[in-house]
Amino acid sequence: MLVFKLKRFLLNISINPLLIFIVGLFSFFNTAFGEKFYVSPYGNDNNPGTISKPFATIEKAKDVAWMELDGSGDITMYFRGGTYFINRTVVFRAKDSGSENQIVTYRNFPGETPIFTSGVKIKGWKLIGLSDPGYRDIPPLARSHIYICDISRMLKNSGSFKFLLDRKSDWLHSAKTKSFTILKKHELDWEYPDINRNERQINKLKKVFYYQKFAPVEEWSNINDIEISIITESGAMYIFPIDSINSDSLKIYVRVPKASKIEGFSESLNAQAWIENSLNGLDEKGEWVLNTRTGKLYLWPLTDTSDIYAPTLNELIRVEGNIDYWGAIDIPVRYINFKGITFTNGDYDSWEDVDYGIEQDWEKEDKSTALLRFRGAEHCMIDSCSFIKSGGTGVRFDLYCQFNTIQDCHFENLGKSGILLCGYGPGKKDVNRNNRIVQNDIVKVGKIKWNSQGIIVWQSGYNYIAYNYIHNLPHQAIVLAAPKSSLFNPYYKSKTQLNPSMRWSEINEGVYIRGRKNYEVVAKYRYLNGNLIEFNTIHNVLKKLNYGGALYITGTGTGDYFGSPNVFQLNYIYGINGGNSIIYADEDACYVHIKKNVLYDSQVQYGINAKGDDIFCESNVFLDIQPSKFLLSRTGKNNFWGNLLFDSKIEPIRYGYWLEDYVEILNSLEQNKLPGRLLGVDRVRINLRWVINVFR
Numbered sequence: 001m002l003v004f005k006l007k008r009f010l011l012n013i014s015i016n017p018l019l020i021f022i023v024g025l026f027s028f029f030n031t032a033f034g035e036k037f038y039v040s041p042y043g044n045d046n047n048p049g050t051i052s053k054p055f056a057t058i059e060k061a062k063d064v065a066w067m068e069l070d071g072s073g074d075i076t077m078y079f080r081g082g083t084y085f086i087n088r089t090v091v092f093r094a095k096d097s098g099s100e101n102q103i104v105t106y107r108n109f110p111g112e113t114p115i116f117t118s119g120v121k122i123k124g125w126k127l128i129g130l131s132d133p134g135y136r137d138i139p140p141l142a143r144s145h146i147y148i149c150d151i152s153r154m155l156k157n158s159g160s161f162k163f164l165l166d167r168k169s170d171w172l173h174s175a176k177t178k179s180f181t182i183l184k185k186h187e188l189d190w191e192y193p194d195i196n197r198n199e200r201q202i203n204k205l206k207k208v209f210y211y212q213k214f215a216p217v218e219e220w221s222n223i224n225d226i227e228i229s230i231i232t233e234s235g236a237m238y239i240f241p242i243d244s245i246n247s248d249s250l251k252i253y254v255r256v257p258k259a260s261k262i263e264g265f266s267e268s269l270n271a272q273a274w275i276e277n278s279l280n281g282l283d284e285k286g287e288w289v290l291n292t293r294t295g296k297l298y299l300w301p302l303t304d305t306s307d308i309y310a311p312t313l314n315e316l317i318r319v320e321g322n323i324d325y326w327g328a329i330d331i332p333v334r335y336i337n338f339k340g341i342t343f344t345n346g347d348y349d350s351w352e353d354v355d356y357g358i359e360q361d362w363e364k365e366d367k368s369t370a371l372l373r374f375r376g377a378e379h380c381m382i383d384s385c386s387f388i389k390s391g392g393t394g395v396r397f398d399l400y401c402q403f404n405t406i407q408d409c410h411f412e413n414l415g416k417s418g419i420l421l422c423g424y425g426p427g428k429k430d431v432n433r434n435n436r437i438v439q440n441d442i443v444k445v446g447k448i449k450w451n452s453q454g455i456i457v458w459q460s461g462y463n464y465i466a467y468n469y470i471h472n473l474p475h476q477a478i479v480l481a482a483p484k485s486s487l488f489n490p491y492y493k494s495k496t497q498l499n500p501s502m503r504w505s506e507i508n509e510g511v512y513i514r515g516r517k518n519y520e521v522v523a524k525y526r527y528l529n530g531n532l533i534e535f536n537t538i539h540n541v542l543k544k545l546n547y548g549g550a551l552y553i554t555g556t557g558t559g560d561y562f563g564s565p566n567v568f569q570l571n572y573i574y575g576i577n578g579g580n581s582i583i584y585a586d587e588d589a590c591y592v593h594i595k596k597n598v599l600y601d602s603q604v605q606y607g608i609n610a611k612g613d614d615i616f617c618e619s620n621v622f623l624d625i626q627p628s629k630f631l632l633s634r635t636g637k638n639n640f641w642g643n644l645l646f647d648s649k650i651e652p653i654r655y656g657y658w659l660e661d662y663v664e665i666l667n668s669l670e671q672n673k674l675p676g677r678l679l680g681v682d683r684v685r686i687n688l689r690w691v692i693n694v695f696r
Contacts (some may be wrong), residue, residue, distance in 0.1 A: 010510035034074035034102075037064055038109070046670035055079065058090050058106065058116070058317075065104050066096050075104045077442035079341065085120075087158075087312055089368070092319045098335030100379075106339030115372075119165060119345030120158065121310035122297065125149045127606040133294050134221075137279035145300045148283065149564060151310075152295030158162055158312040160225070162289050162348040162448070163391030163415060164299075168307040169412050171389060171413050171447060172299070175289045177281035179274045180215035182230065182252070184262065207240075207256040209273070217245055217252065222291040227350065228254060228275040229381050230262075235475075235547025236360040237451040238262060239276070241350060257351045274413075311347040314392055315368040321376025323399055325366075325502070330400040330431065332378040339383040343371040348391030348415045348448050356500045358458045359554075362451055363393065363420055365458075365501055370396040370420065374404060382406045391415040391448060397460075398422050400431040409440045423459035426483055426499025426525040432460040433527070439467045439675065441479075450474040450544045458482065461557060462530040462564065469537050469676035474544035477573075480566055482526040482555030482586050488512045491557040517608030523590065532565030535668065539575040547610065549584030550576050556589050558613075565616075566590040570665065572674050572681075576602035580624075581609035588612065595619050596665050600680045602626070610640075618642050623684055646687050659695045662688055 039061050045056035055061055061077040068075050075098070098104035108114050128135055128148040138146055142465050164172040184207075209228070211217055226242045243253045256262065275281060282289050282298060289298040299305065317338075322331040355364045362368065362502040374380060377397065386409065387394030393416040395406060401421065411418035419442070423432030437455060446452035454470040457463060457480045470477040487502065489512045503525075511521050533551065541550050550573050556566055568583060576582050582599045585592045589612035596619045599607050603626045608617050622645045642658030666688045668674065669681055 009458075023476055033090050034076060035060060035068050036076050036078065036080045038080065038514055039084075043080075050187070051078075055117040058084060061106065062090065062092060062096060069096075069098070069102065069104075071072065071099055071102055074098075074102055077104075077106045077113075078109045079107065079114035079690065080109045081114060083115045083117060086116055086118050086316050087397055089313055089315050090317045092333055092336055094321045094333050094376075096336065097333050100335065103335045103337060104342070105337040105339060107338070113171060113340070113342055115342045115344060117309075117343075117345040118311045118313035118316055118347070119167075120154065120312055122149055122151060122154075122305075122308040122310055123307035125299070125308075128298070133296060134279050134289075134291065134298065138298070139280065139283045142283045142300060145285070147299050147301060147305050149297045149299070149305075150226045150295055151297050154310070155292055155295055158310075160290065160292050161310045161312075161368065161391075162350060163311055163346075165309045165311075165345055165389055166286075166302055166307060167309055168304075169285070169302045172288055172302070172308075174277045174448075175279070175282040175284075176229075177216035177275040177278060179272045180211060180217075181270045182209040182211045182273045183270065184209055207254050207262075209252045210393070211250050211252060211273070213250060216278075216280060217247070217279070218280060219245065219247065222277075222293050225277050225290055225292055228252060228273050229270045229276055231450075231545070232262075233271065234360075234487060234673075235451070235545040236262075237449065237545060238361055239351070239449065242275075257355050257381050258396065266292045309345055311345045311391060314347045314349050315370060315373050316343055316346060318368065319372075319374045319377050319380060321400065323376050325399070328429065329386060330376050330499040332376045332400050332402070333374075333380065334378045336377075337381040338372070338382075338385055339384065340385065342386040342388065343394070344387075344389050346371045346390040346392050358422065358456070359479075360451060362456060362479075363396075363458075365422055365425070366398050368483070369393050369416060372396075373398065374401055376400045377404055379403045381407070382409055384408045386410040386412075387414065387418070389413045393417045393420055393452075394445070396420040396422060397432065397435060400423055401460075402431065402434050403438040405438070406440060407438045411440065411442040411454075412444050413447060414445040415452075416446065417452040418442040418445045418454045420456045421458065421460040421463060422456070424528050425459065425503055426488070426522070427503025427506035428525070429503065429506070430461065430527040433462045435460070435463045437463065437465045437468065438470070441676075442470045443467060443472050446474045450552050453477065453479050454541070455479070456481070457528070457531060459527045460531075461527045463532075465531065465533045466535045467673075467675050471537075471539045471541065471676065472543070473541040475542060476552050477538040477541045477547055477550045478536065478552070479548075480531055480553040480556075482528040482532075482557065484555055485512075485522050488522045488525070523556065523558045526555055526557040528553075528555055528566065531566045533566075533568045534570045535673055535675075537674045537678060538571065538573045539677075541678065542576055542579040546579035548586070549579060549581040549604075551583045552586065553584070553592055554586035554588045554612075556591060565593050567593040567595070568597060569593065570597065570668055570673075572598045572600070572669075572678055574598075574600040574602060574679050576604055579604050581606040583608045585610045585612045585615045590614050592616070593618070596661050597621070598623070598665065598669075598684055600684060601625060615639070616641075619658040619665070620644070621665060621684060621688065622646060623680070623687060644687070644691060659692065662692050662695075
């Protein structure tokens with residue numbers, strides 16, 4: 001700031017060589033060391049931001065950084081250890097951008113941990129009594145353990161929430177009933193059949209599910225707070241608000257968003273379901289129920305009620321450029337970094353009618369569902385941060401996001417996914433690309449939405465995803481996906497509920513042709529090209545939903561043999577017990593290279609399942625995979641070369657001759673290139689050495 005003011009002063013006086021020298025000297029020190037400011041939970045925004053008199057908020061730090069932007073010398077905002085409460089999403093705009101010569105960093109003071117949270121403490125708990133509302137709805141054996149609190153004022157100020165945290169111990173779960181079976185009716189049903197057809201189409205359209213007579217379904221007093229979770233036979237999971245029930249006809253009317261296409265069950269196939277947030281399901285320690293109609297919160301605490309927090313925001317920080325969604329040009333925020341900060345206690349977001357999802361509603365497109373969100377960003381970095389104990393996703397890169405990095409971060413106990421890269425819908429605006437996701441630890445995510453993943457790459461290409469340690473997840477570890485070819489059928493143009501993000505004005509007429517030719521035509525409108533997934537350690541995933549594989553890909557773009565295929569290589573995957581396969585290239589995937597991966601100690605139907613076309617599976621190592629068949633499934637024009645398949649003995653059942661690849665795998669293991677715990681790595685080395693010696 002001093003240099004900037006001095007420059008302005010000197011511009012208004014006559015030029016003097018001595019003054020020019022002084023300005024140059026100041027500029028040198030400013031460039032070499034940059035500007036530094038300090039923030040503390042015990043500071044004051046009226047302070048000058050020195051280490052002895054720090055600011056108090058990130059908003060003040062952001063404003064001061066903007067005033068310091070002059071293109072020379074990095075700007076660093078140091079946050080002292082402690083908790084920073086954020087009650088309104090902090091938004092960084094294009095004007096807050098740094099530059100290649102002036103990177104703006106918001107980071108921890110060395111050795112200290114600043115915590116950004118939207119959580120507010122819940123006070124006023126008491127044991128529930130006979131006269132308290134809801135007492136008789138709670139299972140009798142649980143009543144003596146339940147605490148109640150009036151949070152009417154908080155709901156009025158901050159709104160409802162879907163996530164609750166006990167800071168002293170762990171995550172708290174919304175109460176769940178026992179699971180039961182439901183059926184889906186193909187056609188739409190109406191709660192009020194006497195209303196004329198036009199009005200019904202506008203106002204009373206609802207999806208209906210049928211349940212058996214003795215399911216735990218009731219006429220709840222807080223119907224607006226009740227949700228139904230559904231697990232289909234294909235492994236998809238959906239969570240929808242309940243609109244009403246009819247206990248006479250055994251129907252549950254559900255508010256299903258227009259954009260949600262429920263897959264995996266029909267009238268002839270059953271799906272498992274349970275009710276969320278009902279008092280009759282409040283029967284286990286660590287569960288809670290919110291009734292927004294009465295303003296009462298109910299809890300069976302893990303230990304006590306002294307440290308219970310509820311979130312007030314889905315999104316703590318958003319870095320957002322100037323987005324022209326349906327236009328051609330976006331202006332990103334540039335050169336803003338976050339380092340050494342812990343983000344926690346954001347909310348889980350329920351589905352609304354305006355939302356539209358990706359694949360089987362894994363996540364929402366272009367929506368505030370993460371603690372830290374970049375929407376139009378370039379050359380930004382998230383380094384050594386933690387994203388823990390929150391209802392939604394950790395980090396997401398939306399729409400225009402290029403040359404950004406997430407490295408050395410920790411993701412744990414999240415309601416949804418760890419990291420999401422989510423580009424524009426199919427068309428010609430391919431601007432989510434060239435990002436790096438490296439050396440991150442992702443564990444125990446998907447705690448609310450089970451079909452969440454460690455890392456999702458949707459409509460995004462040329463990203464580098466490497467050296468990540470991903471483990472103990474309910475669903476897949478890393479997925480690469482884009483809209484299916486069937487959605488390019490022009491019949492769906494007016495059926496916006498199927499994919500509102502389709503950029504139809506950029507898609508040629510006659511694009512939809514059935515068969516393989518269809519893939520080649522539509523692929524140029526998908527952006528899933530050139531992603532490199534390597535040196536990741538993955539284990540114990542697919543623990544609750546076992547459809548697909550630990551690594552999964554579908555809906556690829558126009559990569560070719562000499563261009564930009566998506567590549568999975570040199571990954572170490574083990575402990576996958578359940579699921580279709582360990583690595584799954586689905587039927588809408590094409591030009592994928594799966595090579596030099598180690599697949600160990602798993603029980604799956606296939607080791608690699610190649611359902612697409614031109615899937616190249618080379619030099620992969622299979623050891624102790626059950627059942628003991630060759631575990632390679634392929635259809636179409638796919639190629640399997642040089643794979644090593646071992647049983648429990650040392651000798652391979654089958655192998656090819658790709659000596660250089662085997663040596664590269666062995667070197668990566670002996671040089672400890674892969675992160676985390678590598679179960680069975682000594683056995684893999686022994687087998688590889690045996691094969692290499694045979695060929696030599």
